[in-house]
Amino acid sequence: MPLKIAMIGAGSVGFTRRLMTDLLTVPEFGDTHFALMDISARNLSMVAQLCERDIKANGLPATVTSTLDRREAIADADYVICMIRQGGLEAFALDIDIPLKYGVDQCVGDTICAGGIMYGQRTIPALLDICRDIRDVAKPDAIFLNYSNPMAMNTWACNKYGGVQTIGLCHGIQHGHEQIAECIELWARRESLIAEDERVTRDDVDIICAGINHQTWYVRIQWRGLNMVPRLLELFEAHPQFREEEKVRIDVLRRFGYYSTESNGHLSEYLPWYRKRSAEINDWISPNRWILGETGGYLRVCAEGRHWFETDFPNWLEEEPPTISAADRSLEHGSYIIEGLETGRVYRGHFNVPNHGYITNLPAGCVVEIPGYVDKNGINMPVVGDLPLACAATCSASVRVQEMAMEAAVHGDVTTLKQAMLHDPLVGAVCNPEEVWQMTDELLAAQAEWLPNYAADEIEAARARLAAHEANGTRVMLSASAGAARIPTRTVEELAADKLAQETARISDKG
Numbered sequence: 001m002p003l004k005i006a007m008i009g010a011g012s013v014g015f016t017r018r019l020m021t022d023l024l025t026v027p028e029f030g031d032t033h034f035a036l037m038d039i040s041a042r043n044l045s046m047v048a049q050l051c052e053r054d055i056k057a058n059g060l061p062a063t064v065t066s067t068l069d070r071r072e073a074i075a076d077a078d079y080v081i082c083m084i085r086q087g088g089l090e091a092f093a094l095d096i097d098i099p100l101k102y103g104v105d106q107c108v109g110d111t112i113c114a115g116g117i118m119y120g121q122r123t124i125p126a127l128l129d130i131c132r133d134i135r136d137v138a139k140p141d142a143i144f145l146n147y148s149n150p151m152a153m154n155t156w157a158c159n160k161y162g163g164v165q166t167i168g169l170c171h172g173i174q175h176g177h178e179q180i181a182e183c184i185e186l187w188a189r190r191e192s193l194i195a196e197d198e199r200v201t202r203d204d205v206d207i208i209c210a211g212i213n214h215q216t217w218y219v220r221i222q223w224r225g226l227n228m229v230p231r232l233l234e235l236f237e238a239h240p241q242f243r244e245e246e247k248v249r250i251d252v253l254r255r256f257g258y259y260s261t262e263s264n265g266h267l268s269e270y271l272p273w274y275r276k277r278s279a280e281i282n283d284w285i286s287p288n289r290w291i292l293g294e295t296g297g298y299l300r301v302c303a304e305g306r307h308w309f310e311t312d313f314p315n316w317l318e319e320e321p322p323t324i325s326a327a328d329r330s331l332e333h334g335s336y337i338i339e340g341l342e343t344g345r346v347y348r349g350h351f352n353v354p355n356h357g358y359i360t361n362l363p364a365g366c367v368v369e370i371p372g373y374v375d376k377n378g379i380n381m382p383v384v385g386d387l388p389l390a391c392a393a394t395c396s397a398s399v400r401v402q403e404m405a406m407e408a409a410v411h412g413d414v415t416t417l418k419q420a421m422l423h424d425p426l427v428g429a430v431c432n433p434e435e436v437w438q439m440t441d442e443l444l445a446a447q448a449e450w451l452p453n454y455a456a457d458e459i460e461a462a463r464a465r466l467a468a469h470e471a472n473g474t475r476v477m478l479s480a481s482a483g484a485a486r487i488p489t490r491t492v493e494e495l496a497a498d499k500l501a502q503e504t505a506r507i508s509d510k511g
Contacts, residue, residue, distance in 0.1 A: 002031040002032055002033055003029060003032045003033070003078045003079070003338070003342070004032075004033045004035060004076055004077045004078055004139075005023065005032060005033070005034055005035070005077060005078065005079045005080075005081060005338075006035045006037065006073045006074045006077040006079070006080045006081070006138075007019070007020070007034060007035065007036050007037065007073075007081045007083070008037050008038075008070060008073065008074075008080060008081070008082045008083070008084060008130060009037075009038060009082060009083040009084030009085065009148070010036035010037055010038050010044060010047055010048075010066070010083070011038035011039075011040045011043030011044050011046075011047055012038075012047075012083045012084075012085070013043075013046070013047045013050070013309060014305070015083040015147060015332075016036065016047050016051065016083070017047065017050060017051060017054065018330050018332060019081060019083075019332060019334050019335065020034055020051055020054075021054065021322065021324050021328070021329075022329050022330050022332060022334065022335035023334075023335045023338065024055070024058070024060055024062060024324050025324055025325060025326045025328075025329045025335070026335065026338075026339045026343070028339075028342065028343055029062075029338075029339075029342075030060050030061055030062060031060075031061040031062055031063075032062050032063075033062070033063045033064075033065070034051065034062065034063070034064045034065075035065050035066075035067065035072075035073040035074075035077065036048055036051070036064060036065065036066040036067070036073070037066070037067050037068070037069070037070050037072075037073035037074075038066075038068070039068065041068060044066050044068070045066065046309075046310075046313050047066075048064055048066040049317065050316060050317070051064050052064050053317065053321055054321050054322060054324065056321075057321035058321070058323065058324045060324070070129075070130065070133055071133050071136070071137055074130070074133045074134055074137055074138050075137040075138070076137070076138065076139055077134075077138045077139060077142055078138075078139050078142060079142060079143055079144075079145060079338055080130065080134055080138060080142060080143075080144050080145070081145045081146075081147065081334060082127065082130060082144065082145070082146045082147060082148050083147045083148060084123065084126060084127075084148050085148070086119075086122040086123040086126045086148075086450060087119075087122045087447065087450040089299070089302060089303055089306065091118075091119075091122060091447055091450050092109075092115075092119075092299050092302070093299060094118075094443065094446050094447055095109045095110075095114070095115030095116075095118050095119060095299075095443075096109050096115055096295075096296040096299050097296075098114075098439065098442050098443050098446060099113070099114035099115060099427070099439060099443075100295070100296075100479070100481065100482075100483055101439075101478045101479055102114075102430070102431055102435050102438075102439045102476070102478065102479065103278070103430045103431065103435075103479050103481075104426060104427055104430050104431065104439075105275050105278060105281060105295050105481075105483050105484055105485075106269045106275075106295070106296065106426075107265030107266060107268060107269050107285075107290075107291070107293050107294060107295065107296070107297050107298065108265060108266050108269065108291075108297065108298040109269070109296075109298070109299075110149040110150060110298065111149055111150045111151065111152075111213065111214045111266070111270065112150065112270055112398050112401050112402065112405075112424055112425075113269045113270065113424055113426050113427060114421060114424065114427055114439065114443070116149070116150045116153075116405075117150075117401070117405045117417070117420055117421060117424065118443050118447060119149060119150055120150045120153040120154065120402075120405050120406065120409050121405070121408065121409045121417065121447075121451055121453070121454075122447065122450040122451060123148055123149075123150070123153075123154055123409075124153065124154060124157045124406065124409035124410060124453070125409065125451075125452055125453045127146070127148070127154055127157060127158055127162065128157065128158070128161060128162050128410070130144070130162075131144065131158050131161075131162030131163060131164040131166075132162075134162075134164045135163055135164060141165070142164070143164075143165050143166075143167065143337075143341075144158060144162075144164045144165065144166040144167070145166075145167055145169055145334050145337065145338075146158065146166055146167065146168050146169065147168075147169055147170075147334070150402070150405075151168045151170055151213040151214070151352055151367075152168065152212050152213045152352060152366070152367040152399075152402050153367075153402045153405055153406045153409070154166075154168065155167070155168035155352050155353070155354075155367045156354070156365075156366065156367045156402065156403070156406050157406050157409065157410055159353075159354050159367075160354075160365070160406075161410055167337065167351050167352065167353060167379060168213060168351065168352025168353070168367060168369075169332065169333045169334055169337075169351065169352065170213055170214070170352065170369070171331055171332055171333075172213075172214060172216070172261045172262050172263070172266075173207075173209050173216060173261045173350045173369070174202070174331040175261075175263075175331075176209075176218065176259065176260075176261040176262075177202045177205065177207055177218075178202055179242060179246075180205060180207070180218065180221060180228070180232070180235075180259070181200050181201055181202050181204065181205045182200070182239070183232070183235035183236055183238075183239050183242065184200050184204075184205060184223050184228060184235065185198075185199060185200035186235070186238065186239060187231070187234075187235050187238065188200060188223075193224075200223070204223060204224075205221060205222070205223050205228075206220075206221070206222040206223075207220060207221050207222075208220035208371055208384070209261060209350050209369065209370070209371070210359055210368070210369070210370045210371075210384040210387060211260075211261075211359075211368065211369060211387060211391060211395050212362070212366070212367065212368055212369055212395045212398060212399060212402075213352050213367070213369045214261070214262040214266055214267075214270065215260060215261075215262065215267075215270060215391075215394060215395050215398055216260070216261040216262075216350070216369045217256075217258040217259070217260060217261070217387065217388070217391045218232075218258060218259045218261070219258060219384075219387070219388065219391075229257070229258070232253060232259055233250070233253050233254055236249075236250050236253065236259070237250065244286060244288075245264060245286040245288055245289075245292050246263075246264045246292075247264065247283075247284050247285070247286070248264045248267050248268045248271075248274050248284050248285075248293070249262075249263075249264055249267055251274075251284075252267065252271070255390070256388070256390040256391060256394075257388065257390070258388055258390075258391055263291045263292065264284075264285065264286065264291070264292045264293055265285060265290070265291050265292050265293035265294065265297060266291070268281075268284055268285065268293055269426055270394075270398060270425065270426070271394065271425055271426065272425040272426055272428065272429035273429075275426055275430075275484075276426065276429040276430050278481060278484045279484075281293070281295075281484035281485060282484055282485055285485055287485065287487075289504075290487075290504075293485060294485050294486070294487055295482075295483030295484055295485045295486040295487075296483060296486060297487070300487060300488075300489050301504055303489050304489060304490055304495060304501070304504070305504075307491075307492050307495075308492060308495050311492045333347075333349045333350075333351065336349060336374070337349070337351075337374050337379065340374030340375050340376075341374060341375075341376065341378070341379075343376075344375050344376040345375070346373060346374070346375045347373070347374045347375075348371060348372070348373050348374075349371070349372060349374070350369055350370060350371055350372065351369065351370070351372045351379065351381070352367050352368070352369045353367065353368065353370070353372070353379075353381055354366070354367055354368075355367065355368040356381075357383060358370050358381055358382070358383055358384055359384050359385070359386070359387055359392075360383070360384075360385055360386050361386045361387055361389075361392045362387065362392060362395055362396060362399060363396070363399055363400075363403075366399045366402070366403065367402070370382075370384050371384075397423075397425055398425070400423060401420050401423050401424050401425075404416050404417075404419055404420035404423065405417065405420040408420055409453060410453070411453075412451075412453040412454045412455060412458065414440075414444065414454070414458050414461075414462070417440060417444075418436060418437055418440045421436045421439070421440050422436045434476055435476045438465075438466065438469065438475070438476050440462075441462040441463075441465050441466050442462075442466060444458070444459055444462040445459060445462050445463045445466060
């Protein structure tokens with residue numbers, strides 16, 4: 001029987017087409033049925049048309065259906081892939097703009113920090129509803145592959161409360177792996193260890209990464225039998241591009257001894273040291289690309305990408321369809337996991353799973369990102385052991401924020417939500433307790449339509465507290481800053497005149 005793969009949030013063209021074509025490069029999966037589901041009929045229709053055209057152009061027997069009914073998509077599915085952005089770009093803008101009034105300047109805001117915590121409040125109830133549908137109507141033991149952020153909170157909630165085996169998937173480790181290979185190549189050429197025209201690729205460099213999503217650490221790096229971890233700072237400081245663009249990551253490497261998987265801008269908002277003083281933020285970031293630290297950078301490129309896709313969609317349909325081939329398969333783990341489980345071909349990747357003793361100095365049950373192996377026997381995770389102490393300390397602080405935020409979302413608990421905000425490393429470095437309390441009330445009131453997990457009287461109480469502060473003159477002082485490094489969202493006309501901006505818009509996630 002052909003596989004049925006349900007793709008929830010399939011209006012996210014960035015992920016949907018990429019994951020579908022990845023799967024179709026596997027010979028055994030040529031007749032797969034893809035059940036696409038989204039809450040936006042317009043977005044879903046556009047993506048479905050592109051997917052159907054790609055399949056037809058490559059002469060494959062695969063089929064696509066699209067529906068607004070989630071249970072219909074999940075019914076009899078072997079695998080369910082999730083890529084939703086609950087609340088869309090409207091809620092995402094509130095995640096960035098409201099905390100900014102309180103001095104919390106985020107680049108991405110989708111993992112922890114104020115934006116990531118609120119993203120979890122919206123997303124976890126939706127994921128638990130998906131889990132219920134999987135339990136009710138999918139194939140027995142169907143696996144849930146989650147790409148939606150905040151990755152650790154979402155995966156934790158689904159495994160603890162959803163009753164479905166859920167694996168969280170991210171691509172940050174692969175990208176950092178490529179950076180490390182590039183640094184080794186430059187060094188090896190300088191040291192005459194390789195020829196001038198010889199390359200060092202990811203395949204040449206063996207790594208072990210361990211930690212939590214977006215705070216995973218390259219704890220082992222080997223090239224030609226050499227331990228490259230002690231040399232890594234020297235290599236990154238000598239790289240002409242990375243030494244300018246990855247200042248936060250290099251500074252953490254200098255002080256911890258280990259390189260983080262996450263991009264400069266992302267990492268800067270998970271730590272209490274680099275974005276707490278507005279005047280210093282630009283010392284640590286780069287304007288070259290949004291991911292390097294721009295205020296609200298991911299929100300900007302997602303908005304530009306969505307507008308450009310909608311405008312340019314007719315041109316996309318007229319383009320020559322891509323050839324689906326193994327050579328163009330992406331680095332995303334999803335298709336390789338399904339291939340391993342279905343065919344027995346062994347795949348090694350890094351996955352987000354509950355910590356059952358895998359990292360011995362992080363809490364049991366929290367979601368860790370570690371190496372795993374997939375074959376016919378299932379998804380198997382080895383014991384990593386202890387993280388280096390500084391890495392473990394940083395992860396532990398975030399884990400407790402994730403835990404409180406996850407429990408707040410599951411139970412609709414305002415007090416626990418505020419405590420999660422208070423303990424967040426960057427929020428706590430910027431805000432005092434009363435500022436945290438009022439900011440959280442403002443976020444709850446503004447996002448009420450996407451928070452069915454919070455009782456209506458709790459939302460009204462938050463609004464009443466804000467009104468009372470206004471009336472009594474006890475409102476905390478707000479900032480009028482637009483952010484230390486904010487770039488205005490470009491119009492479609494501006495994008496049309498900038499080919500590089502078009503390409504950024506095209507490849508950005510349109511979740």
